[in-house]
Amino acid sequence: MTVVIGYFGGPEGKAALHHGAMEAQNHGQRLVVVDATPTTGSDSDALRQLDHGGIEYQLHEARLPDPAENVLQAAQEHSASLIVIGLRHRSPVGKLLLGSHAQRVLLEADVPVLAVKSPPSATTG
Amino acid sequence: MGEAALSALASLTDPSLLVMLLVGVVAGLVIGLIPGLGGTGAVAVLMPLTFGMDAPQALALLIGALAVVHTSDTVAAVLLGAPGSASASVTMLDGYAMAKKGQAGRALTLAFLSSMAGGLLGAVGLTLAIPLARPLVLSFGSPELFMLTVLGVALAAVLSRGNVAKGLTAGLLGLLLGMVGTSPTTAEYRFTFGSLFLGDGLSLVAVALGVFGLAEIASRVGQRGKPEQIVKVGGGWLDGVREWLSHWTHVLRGALIGIWAGVLPGIGATAGTWLAYGQAVATAKDKKEFGKGDPRGIVGPESANNSVEAGDLIPTLLFGIPGGVPAAMLMGMLLTYGVQPGPSIVTDHLDLLYLIVWSFAIASVLGALLCFLSTRGLARISLVPFAVLGPGLVVVMLLGAFQEGGQLGDLWVMLALGVFGWLLKSTGFPRAPFLIGFVLAVPLERYYFLTDTLNDGFGWLLRPWVLVFLAVLLAPAVLRLVRAVRARRNLDHDDEDRQPPAEEEGELADSTWSLFTAFGALAVFAIGFLTAGSFSAEARLVPRLICTLGLLVGAYLVWRELRRRTRRPARQPAEEVPKLAPDVKVAARTFAWMATFLLLVTLGGYVAALLLFVPAFLLYVARARIRVVVVYTLVTAALVAVLPLLLPVHLPTGILPSF
Structure with missing residues (x-):
């Protein structure tokens, strides 16, 4: 079985990578990371951290134009048992006006989704 | 209604109409293979041929081409992995992958059949739109039509890819350019700077061919086609048919999305x-x-890109608001036949409307059929490097622009606009709002003065449909403001939508060129504002309004460009000197070639100039083989020399031969 991490960048993305890696290790599962940052190759620092941590993972090549679809596709392809994504801190009104990739994944995934928030200190700025 | 539809079908049995339709389809398929031309190129290249024809023949030719440009562009995408148009790059995602598995036949069957179905469904959509919109259109008075024209330009500006300020600037520049010539209300010359030639305004063909055609050539000549391997066409044709039938819901959904995207101005085939x-x-x-x-x-995508062109025609024909660039040119053509798109076409020219529908439907089927028969040939055409096509296209386009007014001045205007169009394209300004603004400038002003004289005060602003249009106009602005406020309070910031690769790539988007363009636009608006001071009060009002808006948007653009520069981190040295990127050099050289050609035309006439220009360009720029150069030149020259005998086409004559 596999844990798929949808990495959308930002501090919450890093949190998702962290928690996803822990999940995979705790249950001895394979780890697949989907780099779905809107601007391609923006900060792979977070991914490099995984490398430094000596964590083995497979990078899923993004083929589709939509980031959320890439995550869902990866989950199906690797028959994931869990998807891990990062969530932003937002208010209900903000959610009403704006859409998000995370929401798409939450609504459309057919496996459990672990939604992780970034530690509060990292959000400001 | 039904009668008109049937009689239009009956009129299509006229052999001259059928021949025109067939010519249009073949031309459309070939043009579809050339990267960067698409529907705009098809209409622009063919339109000059129609000047001597009757309206039905001309429409059959143009609609035939427009309906099928998105059918053939798939071939290169599937077999070469090199899309013929930006919209075909979507098909490439799955089509090329399928072809690499040896199932190109299957991919092409799916694509052609879907294109055909998309075209047919688009035609159905257009047919259904006529009775639905008819009562609405007939109830519209000048206030509603005025609001619609404003909305047409505004939506094109807002919805075009890239940022809104750039879209608005382009739209306002287009409106301003459309004001050149005689004022529709007071019959005085505006922005002609004393030139008699500008008194009639600029020719639509010259503007469109310049901003889109020549600009496209200049930016693509540098691209050298790598000798790629054509994927074997392979089998799977029957699988394709079966699969296509099982995915009919996707065909239908794709077509509906396409029609919707077509109806909205500024959203074209790509989006x-x-x-x-x-x-x-x-x-x-x-x-x-x-x-x-x-x-x-x-x-789905293949079905959508064909139905977009039909969707484009809906607002164009029924409201006189072009839904896209090809439709804007078609509208210009209809105007030269005295057919006013909008309410009057529904009452007076219903037969033409149905002729368009039938032509679109028949051309879709014909186009798919021809594609099935000639797949390999089409794939080979798309291997020809653009630099080889360039001179032929330049010759055809310039000849086309000459037909409307028969003046060499038009060609120079076209060249100047070509440079301008290239600048817009490479600095990331959308060009569709520019052309839509240009076409709508005169109607906008006319409807405004009609509204003003027929209504006292501003009571017309409260008419129900005017209010609806106002709401549509303001809603995006309000939403944007809300977002901006929320972003500032740092409450929320949303995921950026990953935009699909745009048609307007904007390689120079953040360079000094972009700042230069913003300054240029600002200067044009300022000059426009000052020049308008000498007009009478009535002729001054609308240009002044446009220039004021333009000054505001232009100032914002300049401010943003400057701010980006000052905020740039110091360790990244800012490129303050406009660095001549290789693309810029190629484009500049290509424009110089075109200018030389025009000079030669002025001196020696068209055929003589062509005999020098084409071989020289092929040898020096395209580096073609001698045999190709000789045959190419002779064929082009022969065609251009014979054309005036067959069609009412005029060739520019030079100064020297008349001595």
Whole structure:
């Protein structure tokens, strides 16, 4: 079985990578990371951290134009048992006006989704 | 209604109409293969041929081409992995993947059949729109039509890819350019700077061919086609048919998305196709195969990009608001025949409307059929490097622009606008709002003064449909403001939408060129504002209004460009000197070539100039083989020399031969 991490960048993305890696290790599962940052190759620092941590993972090549679809596709392809994504801190009104990739994944995934928030200190700025 | 539809079909049995339709389809298929031309190029290249024809023949030719440009562009995308148009790059995702698995036949069958169905469904959509919109259109008075024209330009500016300020600037510049010539209300000359030639305004063909055609040539001549391997066409044709039938819901959905994208001004085939692909992926339960050769990734988008062109025609014909660039040119052509798109076409020219519908439907079927028969040949055409096509296209386009007014001045205007169009394209300004603004400038002003004289005060602003249009106009602005406020309070920031690759690539988007363009626009608006001071009060009002808006938007653009520069971190040395990127050099050289050609035409006439220009360009720029150069030149010259005998086409004559 596999844990798929949808990495959308930002501090919450890093949190998702962290928690996803822990999940995979705790249950001895394979780890697949989907780099779905809107601007391609923006900060792979977070991914490099995984490398430094000596964590083995497979990078899923993004083929589709939509980031959320890439995550869902990866989950199906690797028959994931869990998807891990990062969530932003937002208010209900903000959610009403704006859409998000995370929401798409939450609504459309057919496996459990672990939604992780970034530690509060990292959000400001 | 039904009678008019049937009589239009009966009129299509006229051999001259059928021949024109067939010529249009073949031309459309070939043009569809050339990267960067698309529907705009098809209409622009063919339109000059229609000047001597009757309206039905001309429409059959143009609609025939427009209906099929998106059918053939798939061939290169599937077989070469090199899309013929930006919208075909969507088909490439799954089509090329399928072809690499040896199933190109299957991919092409799916694509052609979907294109055909998209065209047919588009025609159905257009037919259904006529009775639905008819009562609405007939109830519209000048206030509603005025609001619609404003909305047409505004939506094109807002919805075009890239940022809104750039879209608005382009739209306002287009409006201003459309004001050149005689004022519709007071019959005085505006912005002609004493030139008699500008008194009639600028020719639509010259503007469109310049901003889109020549600009496209200049930016693509540098691209050298790598000798790529054509994928074997392979089998799977029957599989394709079967699969296509099982995915009929995707065909239908794609077509509906396409029509909708077409109806909205500024959203064209490219965006419509990406929407259809996104939709296909989003609604699919099983997403594993997308990007690896999933039939659903071909069917929906292919269906959408053909129906977009039909959708474009709906607002164009019924309201006189072009839904896209090709439609804007078609509207200009209809005007030269005295057919006023909008309410009057529904009452007076219903037969033409149905002729368009039938032509579109028949051309869609014919186009798919021809594609099935000639796949290999089409693939070979698309291997020809653009630099070789360039001189031929330049000759055809310039000849085309000459037909409307028969003046060499038009050609120089076209060249100047070519440079301008290239600048817009490479600095990331959308060009569609520019042309839509240009076409709508005169109607906008006319409807405004009609509204003003027929209504006392501003009571017309409260008419129900005017209020609706106002709401549509303001809603995006309000939403944007809300977002901006929220972003500032740092409450929320949303995921950036990953935009599909745009048609307007904007390689120089953040360079000094972009700042220069922003300053240029600002200067044009300032000059326009000052020049308008000498007009009478009535002729001054609208240009002043446009220039004021233009000054505001232009100032914002300049401010943003400057701010980006000052905020740039110091360790990244800012390129203060406009660095001549290789693309810029190629484009500059190409424009110089075109200018030389025009000088030669002025001196020696068209055929003589062509005999020098074409071989020289082929030898020096395209580096073609001698045999190709000789044959190419002779064929082009022979065609240009024979054309005036067959069609009412005029060749520019030079100074020297008359001595």
